[in-house]
Each structure stands twice: as C-alpha cells, then as structure tokens.
Amino acid sequence: MTEAPLPEGFHFRKLQITDKTDYLELLSHLTTVTPMTDEEWNSRFEEINSLPHVYYICLVIETTTNRIASAASIFFERKFIHNRGICGHIEEVVTHPDFRKKGLGKAVITHLLNMAHETYGCYKVLLSCKEAVKPFYESCGMEHRSQTMMKYWL
Numbered sequence: 001m002t003e004a005p006l007p008e009g010f011h012f013r014k015l016q017i018t019d020k021t022d023y024l025e026l027l028s029h030l031t032t033v034t035p036m037t038d039e040e041w042n043s044r045f046e047e048i049n050s051l052p053h054v055y056y057i058c059l060v061i062e063t064t065t066n067r068i069a070s071a072a073s074i075f076f077e078r079k080f081i082h083n084r085g086i087c088g089h090i091e092e093v094v095t096h097p098d099f100r101k102k103g104l105g106k107a108v109i110t111h112l113l114n115m116a117h118e119t120y121g122c123y124k125v126l127l128s129c130k131e132a133v134k135p136f137y138e139s140c141g142m143e144h145r146s147q148t149m150m151k152y153w154l
Contacts, residue, residue, distance in 0.1 A: 002110070003107070003110055003111060003114060004103060004106045004107040004109075004110040004111070004140075005103070005107065006060065006103075006104070006107045007102050007103060007104070009062060009063045009064060010060050010061065010062055010063060010069060010102075010104065010107075011060070011061055011063060012058055012059065012060060012061075012108070012111060013058075013059055013061055014056065014057065014058065014059070015045075015057035015058075015059055015071075017041075017042065017045045017046075019059070019068065020038070020041045020045075022067065022068045023057075023059075023068055023071065024036070024041075026068050026070075026071055026094055026096050027071075027092065027094060029094055029095075029096060029097060030092060030093075030094040053076065053120075054075055054076055055073065055074075055075045055076075056073065056074050056075070056112075056115070057071060057072075057073045057092075058071065058072055058073070058074070058108055058111060058112055058115075059071045060095075060099075060104045060107065060108050062099065067096070067098075068096070069095065069096055069098075069099035069102075069104055070094065070095040070096065070099060070104035070105055070107075070108050071092065071093075071094055071108065072090055072091070072092060072093040072094070072108045072109060072112055073090070073091050073092045074088050074089065074090050074091070074112045074115070074116060074125075075088070075089050075091070076088055076089075076116070076120055076122065077089060082123050085121075085122070085123040086116075086120050086121060086122045086123065087122060087123065087124055087125070087126065088112070088113075088116035088120065088122040088124070088125035088126070089125070089126050089127070090109065090112055090113075090125060090126070090127040091127075093105060093108070093109065093127075105136065106136075106139065106140050109137070109140040109142075110140055110141070112125075113125055113140070113141065113142075125142075127142060128148045128150075
C-alpha cells in the first residue's frame with residue numbers, strides 16, 4: 001500500500017507525555033472529553049506505553065507551530081484464528097478544524113494501515129464509523145464488510 005503524502009510542513013510522530021493539553025483539545029473535536037488531572041493523564045499514558053506492541057497513537061504535527069493537526073490510534077489484537085494472526089483496530093480518528101481539507105486524515109489512516117500490514121503483519125484492520133464518513137474511509141482503501149454491533153455504558 002502506498003503512503004498518502006503529508007503536505008509540506010507536516011510530519012508524523014508518536015504521542016508524547018507532554019501532549020496532554022493539545023491532544024485532549026483535539027479529541028474534543030471528535031467526542032466529549034472528560035477533564036483529567038496531570039496524574040490521571042500520566043498514569044494512562046504510562047499504561048498505554050507499557051504495551052508498545054499493542055497500542056499506538058499517531059499524530060500529525062504542523063511543523064511551524066508544533067500544533068497537533070490530526071491524530072488516530074491503533075491497537076493490535078492477537079488472535080488464535082487465522083494462524084494466530086493479528087487484527088488491527090483503528091480508533092479516534094480526528095483532524096482539527098483548522099487543518100481539514102489538507103489530506104491529513106487520509107495520510108494518518110494510510111500510515112496506520114501500512115504499519116498494521118507491513119510492521120505487524122495484520123490480516124485485517126477494523127474501523128467503525130458513522131454512515132456520513134463512510135466515503136472518506138472508502139477513499140482510504142477500506143471497504144464496508146459487515147455491521148458493527150455495540151453496547152455503550154456511557
């Protein structure tokens with residue numbers, strides 16, 4: 001799979017512990033974000049990063065201002081099926097409104113798809129989305145295969 005190019009002035013990097021304010025602000029453009037203390041952030045960050053081969057948060061950074069422009073996360077589920085294969089799950093895909101329509105969302109999705117396939121050898125990657133954004137994910141090479149059933153407690 002070919003990488004979707006990032007526009008000039010942007011680069012990928014992994015989430016860092018110092019990204020708390022900017023990352024939570026970006027996520028607020030996707031869903032409700034409950035305020036958290038520095039201790040709560042640090043604890044969750046350390047927990048996520050103690051599992052480096054399981055969970056990865058990819059950021060797109062605007063180089064001039066060092067702002068987080070876009071982000072998505074992926075986690076890897078080890079299976080007993082498909083020859084003990086690995087299934088990727090992409091979540092929390094968001095681009096800040098100031099940076100939309102620049103191809104950043106497509107770039108971060110294709111970056112994670114490439115990582116899933118080439119680095120982790122995933123046999124599939126799953127992503128749930130609303131009907132309205134299905135065409136975007138299809139343009140990233142994903143296809144509609146089944147219905148997603150959910151149970152929410154929030």
